[in-house]
Amino acid sequence: MRNRLAIIAGGLAAAVVLSAPAFAQKQGGTLRVSHRDNPPSASIHEEATISTNMPFMSVFNNLVMFDPKEKINSPDKIVPELAESWSWNDNKTKLTFKLRSGVKWHDGKPFSSKDVKCTWDALRGADDKQEMIRKNPRKVWYKNLKEVATNGDNEVTFTLEREQPSFLSMLAAGYSPVYPCHVDSRTMRSKPIGTGPFKVADFKRNEAIKLVRNPDYWKKGRPYLDAIEFKIVPNRSTRVLGFVAGEYDLTFDSDITFPLLKDVKDQKKDAICEARPTNVHTNLLVNRDAPPFDNPKLREALVYSLDRKPFSDILTQGNDLRGATMLPPPAGVWGMTQDELEKLPGFGPDTDKNREIARGIMKELGYGPDKPLKIKVATRNIAIYRDPAVILIDQLKQIYIDAELEPIDTTIWYNKIQQKNYQVGLNLTGAGLDDPDGVFYENFYSTSDRNYTGYKNPEIDKMIDEQSGMTDVSKRKAMVTKIEQALLKDAARPPISHGVANTCWAPAVKDLVLQHNSIYNGWRLEDVWLDK
Amino acid sequence: MGAYLTRRVLLMVLTLFGMSVLIFVMLRLVPGNIADILVDSAGIADPKEKAKIAAELGLDRPIFDQYLQWIGGLARGDLGFAYVSERPALEEIAPRIPISAKLAGLALFFSVILGVPLGVISAVRQNSAIDYLLRIISLSGLSLPSFWLGLLILMASVQWFGMIPIYTNEPRGFFDELLLLSIPAAAVGFRSSALIMRLTRSSMLEVLRQDYIRTARSKGASQTTVNYEHALRNALLPVVTIIGIEAAFLVGGLIVTETVFNIPGVARFLVEAILWRDYPIVQNLVMLIAFCVVVVNFLVDMAYMALDPRIKYAD
Numbered sequence: 001m002r003n004r005l006a007i008i009a010g011g012l013a014a015a016v017v018l019s020a021p022a023f024a025q026k027q028g029g030t031l032r033v034s035h036r037d038n039p040p041s042a043s044i045h046e047e048a049t050i051s052t053n054m055p056f057m058s059v060f061n062n063l064v065m066f067d068p069k070e071k072i073n074s075p076d077k078i079v080p081e082l083a084e085s086w087s088w089n090d091n092k093t094k095l096t097f098k099l100r101s102g103v104k105w106h107d108g109k110p111f112s113s114k115d116v117k118c119t120w121d122a123l124r125g126a127d128d129k130q131e132m133i134r135k136n137p138r139k140v141w142y143k144n145l146k147e148v149a150t151n152g153d154n155e156v157t158f159t160l161e162r163e164q165p166s167f168l169s170m171l172a173a174g175y176s177p178v179y180p181c182h183v184d185s186r187t188m189r190s191k192p193i194g195t196g197p198f199k200v201a202d203f204k205r206n207e208a209i210k211l212v213r214n215p216d217y218w219k220k221g222r223p224y225l226d227a228i229e230f231k232i233v234p235n236r237s238t239r240v241l242g243f244v245a246g247e248y249d250l251t252f253d254s255d256i257t258f259p260l261l262k263d264v265k266d267q268k269k270d271a272i273c274e275a276r277p278t279n280v281h282t283n284l285l286v287n288r289d290a291p292p293f294d295n296p297k298l299r300e301a302l303v304y305s306l307d308r309k310p311f312s313d314i315l316t317q318g319n320d321l322r323g324a325t326m327l328p329p330p331a332g333v334w335g336m337t338q339d340e341l342e343k344l345p346g347f348g349p350d351t352d353k354n355r356e357i358a359r360g361i362m363k364e365l366g367y368g369p370d371k372p373l374k375i376k377v378a379t380r381n382i383a384i385y386r387d388p389a390v391i392l393i394d395q396l397k398q399i400y401i402d403a404e405l406e407p408i409d410t411t412i413w414y415n416k417i418q419q420k421n422y423q424v425g426l427n428l429t430g431a432g433l434d435d436p437d438g439v440f441y442e443n444f445y446s447t448s449d450r451n452y453t454g455y456k457n458p459e460i461d462k463m464i465d466e467q468s469g470m471t472d473v474s475k476r477k478a479m480v481t482k483i484e485q486a487l488l489k490d491a492a493r494p495p496i497s498h499g500v501a502n503t504c505w506a507p508a509v510k511d512l513v514l515q516h517n518s519i520y521n522g523w524r525l526e527d528v529w530l531d532k
Numbered sequence: 533m534g535a536y537l538t539r540r541v542l543l544m545v546l547t548l549f550g551m552s553v554l555i556f557v558m559l560r561l562v563p564g565n566i567a568d569i570l571v572d573s574a575g576i577a578d579p580k581e582k583a584k585i586a587a588e589l590g591l592d593r594p595i596f597d598q599y600l601q602w603i604g605g606l607a608r609g610d611l612g613f614a615y616v617s618e619r620p621a622l623e624e625i626a627p628r629i630p631i632s633a634k635l636a637g638l639a640l641f642f643s644v645i646l647g648v649p650l651g652v653i654s655a656v657r658q659n660s661a662i663d664y665l666l667r668i669i670s671l672s673g674l675s676l677p678s679f680w681l682g683l684l685i686l687m688a689s690v691q692w693f694g695m696i697p698i699y700t701n702e703p704r705g706f707f708d709e710l711l712l713l714s715i716p717a718a719a720v721g722f723r724s725s726a727l728i729m730r731l732t733r734s735s736m737l738e739v740l741r742q743d744y745i746r747t748a749r750s751k752g753a754s755q756t757t758v759n760y761e762h763a764l765r766n767a768l769l770p771v772v773t774i775i776g777i778e779a780a781f782l783v784g785g786l787i788v789t790e791t792v793f794n795i796p797g798v799a800r801f802l803v804e805a806i807l808w809r810d811y812p813i814v815q816n817l818v819m820l821i822a823f824c825v826v827v828v829n830f831l832v833d834m835a836y837m838a839l840d841p842r843i844k845y846a847d
Contacts, residue, residue, distance in 0.1 A: 411564030
């Protein structure tokens with residue numbers, strides 16, 4: 001564990017040194033990036049994948065954003081973008097933004113407060129804006145947003161139902177760009193119009209996404225690059241060889257696993273590679289509404305059965321991070337420390353003792369070596385899901401559970417989970433924002449569209465609402481820990497580990513700052529330049 | 533002959549109709565549709581959003597209506613709209629066809645240009661050192677998967693030449709394109725050339741033992757004349773059949789090769805479309821492949837007639 005923390009801390013330190021401001025940024029050049037697959041669409045608001053976010057974030061601007069020069073996203077590191085300034089009313093339910101004037105969309109039309117209003121009206125699900133986006137994966141982020149009102153062209157006020165300190169963080173995420181009112185949703189999915197530093201020149205499926213410099217960008221002197229080309233290369237070996245051969249200046253985000261890192265460094269000695277948490281964690285889904293796991297005792301045994309170290313050792317050479325639902329420190333702002341974690345059920349360092357507890361529960365329920373519980377462990381039929389599922393099956397044997405792997409076609413995975421047609425599932429959950437509101441509301445709140453296990457616990461809902469309104473950070477952190485403990489006790493998606501992976505770039509790429517508690521928030525790329 | 537041709541054409545139309553029904557039904561038997569995938573890709577579990585997308589794309593209509601709409605459109609040259617890119621399917625498919633066609637053509641060219649002469653050499657020099665060497669090469673060609681061979685080529689290029697021969701930018705001219713496609717074509721054609729070589733060898737060996745070859749030799753015909761004019765022409769019949777079959781199999785080989793060499797061709801696009809259940813793309817592309825296979829089969833039958841005057845297709 002110390003090694004892992006040292007890697008992350010070392011990565012942070014190295015990254016700070018490497019990303020220190022240069023004094024002679026050069027204008028021009030094309031940044032060539034390898035992309036792992038075809039993004040489902042170009043519309044950031046409609047997707048929940050880095051495949052869309054990484055190439056298209058630089059097409060847009062937010063009202064505010066996490067300081068792109070900082071490695072850690074936190075509420076005190078938010079800087080203005082399309083908003084020049086913001087202010088809260090006394091009871092912190094009205095957030096007013098003064099907007100930058102003279103900003104133009106890529107099609108030349110002027111940006112105004114109406115665009116902000118219609119974007120967030122669509123996101124909160126207002127009836128008259130349903131056509132603006134086809135899918136709305138982060139609708140739950142805005143469940144507390146009552147109304148958006150304009151006051152002239154350059155001022156907009158968000159009215160909240162109640163105080164919500166995380167609201168500004170949500171607006172600062174890479175997933176919160178401002179959309180133009182006048183452009184239809186189909187265009188936004190194929191060749192989006194933004195106000196950002198780069199314009200979409202072409203988006204050819206299976207080939208490339210080409211962005212070109214926006215000459216009318218409101219931030220004078222930016223961006224430095226003339227263009228960015230994301231080449232879609234689905235085969236990872238080809239992508240890595242392409243990077244080694246100098247075809248690409250930057251790898252796709254977190255594309256270089258630890259086993260691959262050595263190869264890359266051996267073959268391209270000057271490559272700069274940075275390890276960072278992906279904020280994607282592996283967890284279990286437990287069907288609590290059907291036998292046998294409708295029995296809370298059995299769910300408890302499951303929680304005590306997990307030995308997290310082999311998962312990390314086998315899959316990522318020991319580099320994954322141990323944590324609960326929230327990303328652990330040092331990169332995570334809200335996660336528990338290792339000392340706090342060890343107090344949680346199943347996280348204690350003595351695996352034998354944990355397993356003894358689990359076996360005791362199983363025996364109490366009538367299971368044993370001669371009468372194991374037979375179950376199926378469902379998972380997506382993709383290696384990153386299947387591999388941990390196989391390790392899980394092996395571990396379950398230790399507590400008299402005879403599990404069989406049930407690989408599910410990825411296209412019907414959520415359907416199966418939603419229909420409760422599983423017993424135990426092995427799942428990966430990504431967090432778009434290192435924030436308890438983002439994570440808890442999305443995954444555990446009873447009315448969330450993304451709570452696909454249908455987890456319903458009025459107590460947890462109440463606690464999530466409660467922490468969401470807390471302004472005292474230390475009290476809120478304590479409440480977040482309490483929620484994590486309650487979720488674990490209830491075996492609601494018991495966490496296994498948080499992923500860590502590497503992103504590499506050529507030394508000519510300057511001022512690229514990777515953010516360490518969200519892979520989704522650092523791709524504006526307006527400060528990046530090429531020293532060629 | 534005229535009646536035979538009419539019968540063949542009608543049979544081809546009937547085959548294609550059967551294929552269209554089969555493709556259409558099989559695609560819909562596969563679990564999940566584009567609405568499931570679009571909603572799942574965003575990690576949403578809202579059945580209302582799914583139903584909205586399904587309705588928008590016409591997937592909620594009776595399956596027979598959907599079939600009629602597709603086949604009617606196809607007859608009018610309207611391939612419909614791709615679900616994922618939301619562009620006309622024709623615009624998505626058309627630019628990719630020439631890339632794959634050139635790659636497949638080049639691969640077939642390589643396999644024939646290597647397979648047939650090497651097969652002949654191997655047969656006429658039976659049990660010599662060169663025969664053994666060629667047999668080992670052909671065995672390796674049959675055993676090496678094309679993706680593995682492709683990756684080896686890429687790794688060797690990076691290691692020895694510091695470059696990678698993948699399709700990153702559109703080729704600048706004929707020679708640039710030829711160079712770019714030659715390496716993947718060789719990778720995909722290697723297996724076919726091995727098969728053609730082995731078949732040519734065994735077919736030649738059989739023919740070379742025929743009485744008429746002995747007669748030709750006894751009449752004083754040179755070795756070259758015997759081998760290439762008398763023996764090869766007769767030995768080619770099964771080879772032509774296998775070339776026809778290999779032409780159809782090449783599509784499978786192209787999928788892997790286009791992925792490894794990052795070629796934006798139609799084969800890789802088809803796999804992607806299947807994964808996304810992009811029905812308009814899959815249906816039309818599979819129909820196109822079926823059409824090509826049917827036509828190639830027809831041409832192979834015609835080639836028999838040209839190669840062997842004894843073969844006549846009766847009316």
